[in-house]
Structure formats: structure tokens, C-alpha cells
Amino acid sequence: MAETNDKLITPEDGAGMQSPSEDEETSVVHTLSGQQKATALLIAMGKPTAARFLKYFTPDELRKLSGQARNLPDIKISDFEKLVQQFEEAFAEGASFSRAEERFTSLVRETLPEDEAAAILNPNQDTELSYANVFEIMNRMTAEELHPYLTNEHPQIIAYIVSRLPDELAARVLVAQIPEVRSSIVQRILDLKPVHAAADAIISQAMYPILVKHTESKKKSHYKRIATILNQLDKNDLDSVMTSLESIGIEDMSNIQALMFMFEDIPRLTNRARLLLFDEIPLDTVITALRDADTTLIALVLASLSQRTRRMVEAELATPDIGLSRDAIIRARREVASTALGLAQQGKINLDAERTSSITTAP
Template sequence: MSIIAAYSNDPGVPDSGSARAAILLLAVGSQGASRILKHLSPEEIRIIRESAAKLPTVGPEQIDEVVDDFQSYFKKGAALTGPAKEMAELLESALSREEYIAIFDPDSRDPALADLAEMGREGDVWEAIAAMDPPKLARKLLAEHPQMVAIILARVQPEMASAMIREFGSAMRNDVMRRILTLKPLQYTVQSVLEGQIRRNFVAGGGESEEGGSHAFLAEIVNRLDKDSSEEVLESLRATRPKDAEALEKLLFAFEDLPALPLKSRLTLFDAVAPDVLVLSLRGASQEIVDLVLSSLGARARRMAEAELKQDSGAQKADIDGARRQIAKEALRLAGEGKLALREQAEE
């Protein structure tokens, strides 16, 4: 049973169960409240905060009635002279400033999202976010706090995250990506509240984030950006977080990096890529890369590839770029499985 329900019939204190819950939280302070908050839903936390704003001065005798069943020493607690102010201070101490802003700041609501009011149930907020158009969602996020943006980007697929990142200006893009690197695991209650806020602001209108995982996730995003954008991100990180930039660079790989692959790794990679994808990726590529790839193929496969390259396929640039991304993605996948090394020095 929730705190709100448990105190709904207690005499001698305000009739509202949520008001009594607010008194309890204010009486036990931030440390005790943090334990209680873990057992409340996001909606209950919002209701309690609203109730605290309406409370008059609360006397010690009223506090006694609320907390008597919890700890006897609370019976001597001081009066709560300003419940609204104290509740705000308590929540600000329990949450980081950025999390507090992300949850309770009313200034970033977007009425254009009202047509999505029926989307999303309690458990599918991220599925609903994933179904949205990345550029459109990115434009909505421009009005949000960068910490909220980082949390959302860290939860969607890298393909979607990179599509959204492209819509941001360089300053915001670099800020958000630095925040992704430093994201820490959220407490269950905080995560639930944030998901509720995201649901209301974006859908209706978090897994662990260890440093290594943040680097890997950010690498997946950067690997999908164009060369200029990815280099800009790296330059920003080199200036502000050189160690993170160094760790990130080790996880990056693009089609243009094929010459850096050791011979054994190239053979492994090209064996895993469909011949038509490989040939398509070579159209318009530098002669160095064309020669390198062809020299890594078997005699028969090489002859077939050379014959196809001599023909005008009329391939679109988007298709060629897609083939190159597919090869880079396959290289990263195989490297992640320990089947190839992305750099010569990485091999024994």
C-alpha cells in the first residue's frame, strides 16, 4: 500500500492522504525521504509536491500523528513553518539540479505534441520515442535542458541518436555529447519520474551508464556522423576532456579507415561482407582504398569486382554511403566480438 493510501483515514491531520505523505517526507528530511521515494510512483511524487504547496504551517502534534508508527523520536520534531518551500528544498537536495529542472520545469512544454496524447502506456515510453521522426523530435528537444536531451539520446538506438544530433547546432551537439559521457545510473524513482516527464512532454503531448559504456555508445553515434561533424565532436572533446577523446578515438571506425586495418583483419571483414555491398562501396572511392580492397580478395572475387566497377551502375550517393556505413558497422561488430583488430598496433 502506498503512503498516500495508508494515511487517507488518519484523524487529526489534513484530510488529504497526499498532504500527510508530504508532512512525513518533510519531517524525516532528505536522507529518510530518499528511502521512501523509492517506493512511490512518479505520479504520487508529483501529487505530494502539489499538496505540500497548499499546506499551512504544520505543528509538532500533527507531525506526531503522522510519524508515530514509524519512529518514536519524530514526536519531538520541529514545526514545518513553510511546507511548500521545504518540499521544494527537499526535492532539490534529493535530485541533482539538472534532474530537478528536467522533471519540474514548466517552461519547456510544447503544445505541438498534443496530438500524441494517447500514445504510450506506463511501460512503453521508449518504444513510443523510438517510433517518432528523429529530426522532428530533435527540433522539439532544442527547447529542453541539455541533460534531458542527453538522457533521451542515451536510451535510443545509435542510428536515431545520430540523426537527431545532426539537427543540433555545434554548441548544443558538443554539450550534449559531453553529458552522455558523464551520465551516471539514475535511481529507480528518479528514472521513473523522468520517464513520466518524457511521456507527458514528448510521447503524450535508466540500463547502467558506466564510463566505458558511455564511450561505446557515443562512438556508435559519432561513427554515423559525417566526417566534418565527427571531427568537430572530437576536437571539442580533445579541448575539454582529452582522456575521453582518446578513449573515444579507439572505438571509432569509418570506411575511410580501411587502410589502417591489419591484413588479417581486412580478410576477415571482406569475407563477412556481401560482394555487391563491397563493390557498391568502392564506387567513387579513392584509388588507394580500391586497390587495397581488391588486393584483399580472392582471384575470382577480384575479377568479378573489377568487371562490375568498369560498368556504370548509376548508383545513388545515398546508396554508396549506406554500403560504406554497413562495412564500417560490420568492422565494429567483428572488433567487438574479438574477431578482428581495428588498428595494426592492436594485434599481438
């Protein structure tokens, strides 16, 4: 292998010393992987600038970059210039990937706590929670919810748990104990010594199955939250996201879909459900929502209106509304969908009538 010069060459020192072909030969840039190149640039940026970029990386990506940092070779200033040039060219060409799944993942992570988001995004991943994650679950519980899980624990365990809770929650948990146990807990907290990591792990392992039952009881609300998030997407984005979610499991997907409804789903409703729905929608909202809609959908909606209202809507739709924005149409359609979801939650209509009918009539 040819020996390379490890001396750091400044632009002034290196001027005229190498021909372009020699420079290409000695450049370490061509031996680096994409992750190594990204890591090198982040290091060269310095802490303030790099910190602004790091927030856009996922934890898994940061772990990979950290591993690359330990194995980076010495890089010359001239090589950094080549790296910057390569990244500039890459950005100029643009990236060719769909952002639908990334947008959905970001929404879930920003909306739900870390462990709950992980359960939705990686439902088949059997990960062992650290003690910190277990206490995050406890911190989101009320004293009334937490108390039943602690009643059978040894006072020393309760004391340690109470010592790790936020002040207000700890106080409420303490008050919920019977006087004798309360006194013992306070004394044990006063005498509490630093707890070894192994003991933390044991407590975590013991509490995890109990707390998982508590978090699983909230899974239904997770379905509703995810459905609410997805209902905010337009039809094209939603189709792309739903395709990317095929791996989450048939049961979870079905539970989410059962809570989803968009304006374009109106044909799924029975005639009676459509009559009930549009009886709740203001006339102006109906007119706005129907602008630029599919003709079949317009006909279904018009058939759900009273004769007088139908004539008024038809007259309005026959006159173009030049000043109406696309955002106004989307807001009106979301209002219709939201009203349908509300009626379904009240048990007044069935959002999935067509699918249910097809299942029951299947041979």
C-alpha cells in the first residue's frame, strides 16, 4: 500500500505541490463511507453549529454516527474542502425519497410520550425498558392510579419509588398510604443511601409488568390519537402514509382505520347516516366543502339535503367563487369529517357501514 503523507497541509503550503491526479490519489475522501463523511463534517462545524443539525437526526442515526467518529482517519483541510463540495452537489441534485412516513413518525414522536410512541412505531420490537423509562410511566400517572400498584410493596421499595417521583406526585402518593406505612416511608427516605444500578434494574424489572398493564389500558386512546393525526393529512399524503404503515399489524391497523374518516369517505355512509350528518352541517360549510369535489360525491351530498337546501346549494355551486382559497375548502371538509366522527362516537351513525355490509354479505 502506498504510504500517504499525514502532515496537515494548509492551502498556502499545498499550493502547486500536487497535480490534480496526485491529489485525487492521496485524498482520503474516496475511502470514506457516507456516514463517515457526515460525521467528519459535523465534527468540523464545531459545537454551536453542529448542535443545530443534530436535532434533525434520529437516536439510531446518532448512535451510528457516534460509532463512525471513533474510527475516523486523519483528514486534511483539502479533504474537507472536497467533502463540502460533495455535499453541495448532493443538495443541488436533491434527495429522491418519500417523506410521508417520516412526517407520520415525527407527528407520533412529538405527540406521544417516548415509550408510547415506540409501542406504536415498533409494535413487534420487544425492548427492555430502563429504570428511567419505568419512572417516566409513573410520572404520568396520578397518585390514585399509582397507589394500588404500591400497596403490596415493601416500605423500602415504596420509599425509593417516592424519592424518585416529582414533588407533588410524591406528596400525594405518601398521603395515600396508611399512617403506619407513611411514617415508615418517611424514615426510610431520610436514611436512603445511593442505590446501585443493579438494584435499579431489579426494581425496574419488577415494576415493568405491572406498569405495562396500565399503559396497555390506554392503547385505545392511542388509536384515537393516531387516527386524529392521520385525519389532518390530505388524501394523497394519507394514502402514502397508510401504505408505509402496513407493517404495524392487521389488528392495530383495523382499530386505527375504524376511527378515521375523511370528507372523501362520505360514500361509505348509509343514506340515513348521510341525512343525519348533513342535518348538522351549516349551509355555508356544505357549499364550501363541495367546491371542486367529485361529481359523484356532490350528487350523494345533494341527495342528503332537503329540497329547499338542495336548490340553494346547486345555485351556489353553479356560480364560481374566485376568491375562495384551497385552505378554506380543506377546512370545510375537515369540519364535515369531524362532525361525522362526533356522531359516530355518540353512536348515532356507523362510519364503516359499507365495509361492514360487504363482510356480512360475503359468500
